[in-house]
Amino acid sequence: QQARTLKISHQFPGGTIDEGDFRDRMVRKFAQEVEKRTNGQLKFEIYPGGSLVKPVEQWGAMANGSLDMSLYPLAYAGGRVPELNIGLMPALVTSYEQGLRWKDAPIGAELTRIVEEKGVKIITWVWQAGGIASRGKPIINPEDVKGLKFRGGSKEMDMLLKAAGASPTNVPSSEIYSAMQSGVLDAALTSSTSLISFRLHEHAKHVTTARDKTFWFMFEPIMMSKASFDKLTPEQQKIVLEVGASLEKFGMESARADDQRLATVYSQAGDVVHDMNEAAFAKWREIARASAWKDFEERIPNGKKLLDMAVSVK
Amino acid sequence: MSVTARFLWRAFSGALARLNLWMGYASGLLVVGSAIVLTGEVLARYFLGSPSDWALELCILMLIASTFLAAAYTLAARAHVNIDIIDAVLPAGLNRWRLLFADLGAAGLCGFVAVNAWRFAALAWSEGWVSNSTWGPKLWIPFGFIALGMTLLTLQYLVQIVDARLASLLTGGRHGRA
Amino acid sequence: MGVLEIGLMYLGAALLLLFSGMPIAFALGGVALAFMFALMPANNLENITETLYSELNNFTLLTIPLFIFMGAAIGKTRAAADLYEAAHRWLYKMPGSLGVANIFGCSVFAAMCGSSPATCAAMGGMGIPEMRKRGYSEELAAGLIAAGGTLGILIPPSLTLIIYGIITEQSIGKLFIAGVVPGILLALVFALWVMFSAVREKAAAQAGRAGSELLRAEFFTWRQRLETLPRLLPFALLIALVMVALYDGWGTPSEVAGVGAAGALALVVVIYGVWRWRDLKEILLGTARESCMIMMIIAMAFLFTYVMSYLHITQSMAQWLVGLGMSKWAYLFWVNVLLLVLGCFLPPVAIILMVTPVIMPGILAAGFDPIWFGIVLTINMEMGLITPPVGLNLFVINGIAPDITFRQIVRGVMPFIVIMGLYIVLLALFPEIVMWLPDQSK
Ligand code: NA
Numbered sequence: 001q002q003a004r005t006l007k008i009s010h011q012f013p014g015g016t017i018d019e020g021d022f023r024d025r026m027v028r029k030f031a032q033e034v035e036k037r038t039n040g041q042l043k044f045e046i047y048p049g050g051s052l053v054k055p056v057e058q059w060g061a062m063a064n065g066s067l068d069m070s071l072y073p074l075a076y077a078g079g080r081v082p083e084l085n086i087g088l089m090p091a092l093v094t095s096y097e098q099g100l101r102w103k104d105a106p107i108g109a110e111l112t113r114i115v116e117e118k119g120v121k122i123i124t125w126v127w128q129a130g131g132i133a134s135r136g137k138p139i140i141n142p143e144d145v146k147g148l149k150f151r152g153g154s155k156e157m158d159m160l161l162k163a164a165g166a167s168p169t170n171v172p173s174s175e176i177y178s179a180m181q182s183g184v185l186d187a188a189l190t191s192s193t194s195l196i197s198f199r200l201h202e203h204a205k206h207v208t209t210a211r212d213k214t215f216w217f218m219f220e221p222i223m224m225s226k227a228s229f230d231k232l233t234p235e236q237q238k239i240v241l242e243v244g245a246s247l248e249k250f251g252m253e254s255a256r257a258d259d260q261r262l263a264t265v266y267s268q269a270g271d272v273v274h275d276m277n278e279a280a281f282a283k284w285r286e287i288a289r290a291s292a293w294k295d296f297e298e299r300i301p302n303g304k305k306l307l308d309m310a311v312s313v314k
Numbered sequence: 315m316s317v318t319a320r321f322l323w324r325a326f327s328g329a330l331a332r333l334n335l336w337m338g339y340a341s342g343l344l345v346v347g348s349a350i351v352l353t354g355e356v357l358a359r360y361f362l363g364s365p366s367d368w369a370l371e372l373c374i375l376m377l378i379a380s381t382f383l384a385a386a387y388t389l390a391a392r393a394h395v396n397i398d399i400i401d402a403v404l405p406a407g408l409n410r411w412r413l414l415f416a417d418l419g420a421a422g423l424c425g426f427v428a429v430n431a432w433r434f435a436a437l438a439w440s441e442g443w444v445s446n447s448t449w450g451p452k453l454w455i456p457f458g459f460i461a462l463g464m465t466l467l468t469l470q471y472l473v474q475i476v477d478a479r480l481a482s483l484l485t486g487g488r489h490g491r492a
Numbered sequence: 493m494g495v496l497e498i499g500l501m502y503l504g505a506a507l508l509l510l511f512s513g514m515p516i517a518f519a520l521g522g523v524a525l526a527f528m529f530a531l532m533p534a535n536n537l538e539n540i541t542e543t544l545y546s547e548l549n550n551f552t553l554l555t556i557p558l559f560i561f562m563g564a565a566i567g568k569t570r571a572a573a574d575l576y577e578a579a580h581r582w583l584y585k586m587p588g589s590l591g592v593a594n595i596f597g598c599s600v601f602a603a604m605c606g607s608s609p610a611t612c613a614a615m616g617g618m619g620i621p622e623m624r625k626r627g628y629s630e631e632l633a634a635g636l637i638a639a640g641g642t643l644g645i646l647i648p649p650s651l652t653l654i655i656y657g658i659i660t661e662q663s664i665g666k667l668f669i670a671g672v673v674p675g676i677l678l679a680l681v682f683a684l685w686v687m688f689s690a691v692r693e694k695a696a697a698q699a700g701r702a703g704s705e706l707l708r709a710e711f712f713t714w715r716q717r718l719e720t721l722p723r724l725l726p727f728a729l730l731i732a733l734v735m736v737a738l739y740d741g742w743g744t745p746s747e748v749a750g751v752g753a754a755g756a757l758a759l760v761v762v763i764y765g766v767w768r769w770r771d772l773k774e775i776l777l778g779t780a781r782e783s784c785m786i787m788m789i790i791a792m793a794f795l796f797t798y799v800m801s802y803l804h805i806t807q808s809m810a811q812w813l814v815g816l817g818m819s820k821w822a823y824l825f826w827v828n829v830l831l832l833v834l835g836c837f838l839p840p841v842a843i844i845l846m847v848t849p850v851i852m853p854g855i856l857a858a859g860f861d862p863i864w865f866g867i868v869l870t871i872n873m874e875m876g877l878i879t880p881p882v883g884l885n886l887f888v889i890n891g892i893a894p895d896i897t898f899r900q901i902v903r904g905v906m907p908f909i910v911i912m913g914l915y916i917v918l919l920a921l922f923p924e925i926v927m928w929l930p931d932q933s934k
């Protein structure tokens with residue numbers, strides 16, 4: 001049996017196995033462990049920072065088998081497979097634990113079926129929470145966003161923000177920094193880790209973290225092209241799946257640690273740190289139901305069923 | 315070549331030249347259009363506080379269309395930059411062959427990309443792919459512009475190969491530069 | 493076959509096609525396609541269209557055609573001539589004054605946009621014809637605009653520094669501040685070189701070709717100088733509009749480029765009366781040609797980069813260098829050599845994405861300040877924009893002034909490449925040049 005080299009791509013800053021963005025570290029841990037357990041039969045080349053395929057296009061590359069693996073925000077593929085927008089539906093997931101329980105619930109089976117039909121396999125289930133950086137006033141309740149130029153970063157988040165009275169503003173991620181600096185944006189919404197690596201604390205005054213509640217949970221699993229997976233021996237497939245599952249705890253703990261680090265980094269920069277409580281979350285969820293969820297139900301044939309399955313996860 | 319064939323060829327290359335010139339105008343207008351859309355967007359957001367969720371994407375779409383639509387016109391105007399240092403080194407006879415091969419290679423690439431882009435555009439059409447944004451434009455549109463532009467470019471290469479390269483090899487004269 | 497052999501073959505094949513006379517864009521695309529066929533699984537061919545699309549599906553790239561349009565529109569009117577006539581009348585006693593004015597024009601545009609080809613396009617369309625009219629050699633005129641244009645990514649705002657800051661987790665604000673002093677100083681060094689070259693060209697003209705435009709004896713009274721000022725007003729208004737829009741937060745740098753282009757259009761139509769179709773169509777076609785040429789190169793260069801990244805060539809080169817275990821200064825030296833070699837073929841952002849994650853740990857371990865290194869890296873990337881065979885600014889100039897040969901342009905930028913190399917050495921010897929300003933704001 002000849003050794004195979006698999007390519008893993010992701011869009012996040014690259015570092016080492018011990019330091020840097022946890023999403024990069026997770027991929028490196030995966031590679032190291034699989035290489036060890038297959039005695040070097042499987043090797044990996046890791047491409048951080050979108051240095052092989054651009055972020056969104058990683059889906060197509062995995063689906064046609066030209067890219068082996070990616071740690072991929074699943075909702076990015078929503079333009080091609082609209083059901084996948086459920087991976088970044090506002091106020092749908094309520095906690096890390098509940099998100100991880102999707103895996104063994106009916107919603108997990110359905111999601112797995114949908115992506116595998118398109119030629120992609122989920123290897124590690126990872127959820128990440130996000131927060132809000134703002135230059136003006138703190139943003140906790142829906143009424144706080146009225147009239148603000150707000151970058152939601154995705155279609156569903158923009159719908160929610162618009163319904164809450166904000167002006168969703170489309171700014172490419174490479175320009176968020178300049179936009180926050182010059183005031184083109186009043187506030188931006190993204191993952192805790194990206195709020196740190198985009199360095200918005202240099203211009204923000206307030207940050208709302210996900211330490212308590214948040215309406216921003218994104219599904220960003222480690223995924224593998226089914227074509228690549230099928231080429232592995234049964235033994236190797238087993239190792240890949242086991243190592244993948246074993247990393248879920250690391251993913252959750254690191255994501256949660258970054259919610260905490262977000263607070264530390266921003267407060268060190270002199271910003272005021274806020275948290276979102278249950279009552280505020282309930283208000284956001286009410287608006288989400290009437291905007292983003294409603295749109296998802298109406299546009300997608302089995303949208304309502306998917307949402308019900310997700311909500312029913314305890 | 316027979317007289318009829320020659321006539322048809324002239325008609326074809328003439329029509330292509332006119333079409334490509336229009337595409338050149340369209341391309342320039344698309345750049346102007348994106349400047350106007352952007353300005354409108356900036357003013358609406360800054361002074362009226364109402365940002366749009368489609369302006370940026372529309373501008374990118376216009377930029378992609380502008381780039382590919384003008385590709386054949388740019389070739390006809392000899393404005394696709396190349397490195398011409400070898401020109402002075404090789405004897406004229408060799409240079410004619412070199413330019414023929416360069417054109418054939420480039421035409422091959424462009425033709426391949428054109429076919430690939432048409433297939434991809436068709437796939438995007440049949441699968442209903444959209445950009446995953448609030449505005450959500452259909453993805454066959456940009457892929458279609460790539461396909462159309464690369465097709466025109468391939469045809470323009472064909473005309474250039476027949477009218478300039480082959481003609482100059484046959485007559486031994488020099489027609490145009492690379 | 494090892495990665496090293498494949499890498500050498502890839503770059504060799506690229507050189508062969510680039511020098512075959514094939515347009516740059518198609519030479520890059522052609523090599524990529526050939527290696528895809530030969531060495532990569534067939535399903536990669538399915539990605540070609542999406543690869544081209546994903547590279548151009550980038551809002552910040554819009555600044556390039558917009559600034560090309562701005563340069564073409566203003567270049568078509570008397571505005572540019574007025575501007576340079578004014579600079580000439582005020583500065584005519586200084587040797588190379590017009591060239592120096594162009595370097596400073598490039599610096600002003602650099603402060604407005606984060607992209608070097610865009611800076612080059614905006615200034616070149618106006619500056620090069622004016623300099624040639626006054627007797628500057630093709631080499632000097634083209635070389636100084638190409639080199640001056642590279643300041644676009646050093647003087648903030650800078651796209652390159654933003655990407656570097658995100659990847660290496662450094663303060664982008666601090667990087668921007670760190671770019672100010674080296675950027676202005678580099679512009680001054682360029683200006684000195686231009687003055688020196690102009691004196692040399694003038695001496696050569698005196699020795700040989702009498703009657704050169706450079707030798708024309710001139711004198712301008714204060715009255716003649718002052719009367720140029722009102723005609724600069726429209727231009728000053730345009731610059732002021734863009735600056736206000738940028739720093740008052742009307743929009744991001746890319747959006748403001750749109751405001752600038754629309755403003756330029758209004759300027760040439762309303763004030764300079766360019767509204768006849770005969771004039772407008774030339775502006776449109778010129779914009780179409782130049783932006784198509786540059787954008788096609790950028791798109792095809794990404795295909796070239798994709799294959800290079802897929803075959804792991806760039807990454808392996810960097811890993812090999814890191815593995816040699818060199819001393820601090822040797823490491824810095826060879827990292828710069830690697831960046832320079834890659835810069836001959838690849839665009840800056842691609843290099844940063846592929847190389848920085850690999851080389852950065854070594855840079856930090858050697859005790860170099862990451863902010864300082866970001867500036868050194870950016871200057872190295874600036875060199876890449878004017879090194880043949882693939883240098884975006886060289887192609888911008890070639891598009892703007894098609895009658896200047898590629899060889900003349902390359903000869904013109906050579907001294908500037910040497911200057912930037914020496915400038916990196918200077919920054920290594922005196923890191924305070926970079927760090928002084930950011931250290932003040934602590
Ligand atoms: Na700049």
Ligand code: NA
Pocket residue numbers: 835836837838875876877878879880881882883884
């Ligand atoms: Na170069």
